[in-house]
Amino acid sequence: MPTTITTVNVNGLRAAARKGLLDWLDTTDADIVCLQETRARPEQLTTALTRHPRYHLLLAPADEPGRSGVAIYTRTPPHTHRTGFDTPEFDKAGRYLEADIGELTVASLYLPSGDAGTPRQHAKHRFMDAFLPYLTHRAHDITARGRHLLLCGDLNIAHHPADLKTWRNNRNHSGFLDHERAWLTRLLHTTGCRDVVRTLHPDTAGPYTWWSYRGRAFDNDAGWRIDYHLATPALARTAHHARVERAPTHDRRWSDHAPVTVTYTP
């Protein structure tokens, strides 16, 4: 039975709900939806979001109010779920949530995005340094048990020149720095995961998943592909269709990111 999985950074779950996310959620065929940047505590959410008729909601909010936060909507209730990745500094940062659903462990990740040269960049590096060995171990453990791992989320990194419109302008910008790109290469290498959308679309520019709200970035399709499905190999091989919904609901955007949906048939 095919499983359709979406990842999307909502840039504020409450704002997105006001602008059309709920309409999208009512009509999508996704079995699982990974969300990033929910930016809300559970008690701030309406029941339309927390008690959705079709979906069970898992939340990993940040301790810091109004910041970060990841979540997973799943039609099949999960066996278990875990927040954080055994790194106290980040366990309550609202940046990582894992759920075991059938044969699958699906994770929603929101990687920090501190600009180069700012204080937040150091935390970002610590996050990356701690996350890579965690996921490496996790991927091997999960595959050894005959299960699949799917890491969905906003990595805030475009991997290759094809993953952003104007890569020449962005070699010194956070999101396309050499060391960030190298980290992602290494993550794929040590975990064995595949970049599912790029595998299905090897020769496409993009497909971009984020367009700055500034200027005319969206109209000019000056986007970045920074939202990923990273799957362990056996799962990646079952991916047979991927789509990015530039304007998810009746041509209306409710986030600066677009939902990235892949259908798997494990």
Added chain:
Amino acid sequence: MPTTITTVNVNGLRAAARKGLLDWLDTTDADIVCLQETRARPEQLTTALTRHPRYHLLLAPADEPGRSGVAIYTRTPPHTHRTGFDTPEFDKAGRYLEADIGELTVASLYLPSGDAGTPRQHAKHRFMDAFLPYLTHRAHDITARGRHLLLCGDLNIAHHPADLKTWRNNRNHSGFLDHERAWLTRLLHTTGCRDVVRTLHPDTAGPYTWWSYRGRAFDNDAGWRIDYHLATPALARTAHHARVERAPTHDRRWSDHAPVTVTYTP
């Protein structure tokens, strides 16, 4: 020749402009409009506001960004204008602006509104203590020169029970405290000024000029009369019509306060 003068607290000049203040300004017959709570530095205002085709704009912004600020729109360019009232603590607070226009000195005042028991209340008292003798001297000086003084603005004080809907509930609330009401009584006494709208409407409840955005205050007309025209006696005697525009532009509110307009024939 009659002179029509409006006072209105705009609760953010930029927000009010977005919501309809400019449409109202295009169609009003006011010769002079006193504004309070402009909450903007001059360079943050569009030219639609600063270079209005019918009005000259005088601004007294606060040093603190986004706070207070008073202004005067006048069709006749003023001879001179002054900000503050010779009290260094408040001269750059964006709370007082005077303009000399013909026979008239018109002032736009935004009195502080700190709640009882908060630190801001002390500054409010210092303001009231400094302002009363200033205005007293000013009123006598101006009338001695055969000119008129009109003090327009948001006093954040309802003078008498008829000046708010539910006065019994508000005896301990800032805006209807005994000492605030007594201050206003004393101000009228020492300056000789008249409360023009109350003089024209001695037996009306209100007319209210402010309704909280909270709850259903506007729909229930649970308002306060806290925006005033206070005029020296000779001018007050020429006032022959007063109106409060509950919803100034096509039933659309662009502030929690309403414009208070009086026509004088000095």
Added chain:
DNA sequence: CCTCAAATG
């Protein structure tokens, strides 16, 4: 150009 929080009203 967005989101959200906090201060202020």
Added chain:
DNA sequence: CATTAGAGG
């Protein structure tokens, strides 16, 4: 229930 600046993106 509004406004604003400021942090963060």
